[in-house]
Amino acid sequence: MDVYLPIANLSVNALVIVALGGGVGLLSGMFGVGGGFLTTPLLIVYGIPPTVAAASAASQVTGASVSGVVTHWRRGGVDVKMGGVLVAGGVAGSLAGAWLFRLLQAQGQLDTTIAVIYVLLLGSIGGLMATEALGTILRDRRGAPPRARKRRHHPLVAALPFRTRFYTSGLYISPLAPLLLGFATGVLTVMLGIGGGFVLVPAMIYLLGMATAAVVGTSLFQILFVTAAATLIHATTTKAVDIVLAGLLLLGSVVGAQLGVRLAGRLRPEWLRLLLAAMVLVVGTRILLGLVWQPAELYSVELA
Structure with missing residues (x-):
């Protein structure tokens, strides 16, 4: 069943887009990532222009995050104070990312920059x-004890002033650290159409030293508000949000996120990480090949 995308200016199979949204929503619920880091490149591989893919994916990530946040909130897995600081940094980063987006777009370098990043x-x-996942699996097969990891924040984080307590996360750190982290993910959200969770989650664990039980829910909380802000910025400035594309993605992602939350507690985490890593590497390799392969037609003419 083909539908026409008015902003992308092409027809797509609606079922394929819904299935793609469902798969990304599944990852959102399982890993606490917005899923945009796979949505945008998969849309690009499918043939959607990178500018439209990045802008529309941000709105899809918002829908997937709503579903996941509600579930984690009910389980007490959201640190609202930490999430609020991350959101403040993320909104500021979104504004900076929008300026950079328009600058690269005006110079005709946006599509290449998105692909390279x-x-x-x-x-x-x-x-x-x-x-990391393969190391864990091999140690399990040899019967070696798992490596003990002490939960502590990075020395650079410890050196920052104005410490405060984040009780749900079990931290006593400066709010400047999550503020800067949120700013970086805000820039990535606007530039690439991602929620930033695949950067945010490991950073919250290994840099901030957050309690694992609060990481996924708090990450989705930040992603929810920042991607909503990024979508609004794109809609009012770049005009690259395709509402039909975003709606199809949302249709699949909301359902997928609920399934992902349920599956997360049933499957072994190291195998889940290995599967996600394999998908990430395959998509990255496909984009790399698109950059270095010589196209069949060296030149194309597009009517404005």
Whole structure:
């Protein structure tokens, strides 16, 4: 069943887009990531222009996050104080990201920049996740005891002033650390159409030293508000949000997020991380090939 996307200016199979949204929503509920880090590149691979893919994916991530946040909130897994600081930084980062987005768009370098950043991010994050997951699986097979990891924040975080307590997260740190972290994810949200969760979640664990029980819910809480702000910014400035595309993605992602939350507690986390890492690396490799392969047609003419 084909539908026409008015902003992207092409027809797509609606069932494929809904299924893509459902898969990304599944990841959102399972890992606490917005899923945009896979939505945007998969849309690009499918043939959606990168500018429209990035802008529309942000609105899809908002819908997927709503569903996940509600479930984690009921379980007491959301640190509202920490999330509020992350949101404040994220909104500021969204404004900065919108300025950078328009600058690159005016210079005609936006599509290439988005693709290059995705290759670097997906390659590095996917490689680290795969290495950690494989190490855990091999240690289990050898019968070796799991490595004990002390929960502590990074020394640079400890050096920041104005410490305060985040009770749900079990932290006594400066709010400047989550504020800067939120700012960085806000820039990524606008530029790439991602929720930033695949950067935010490991940063909350390894840099801030947050309690694992509060990481996923708090990450989705931040993603919810920042992606909503990013969608509003795109709709009013870049005009690149395709409401039909976003609606199809949302239809699948809301259902997928609920399933993901339920599956997260039933499957072994190391195998889930390995599967996610494999998907991330495959998508990153496909985008890299798109950058370096010589196209069949070296030139194209597009009528305005």
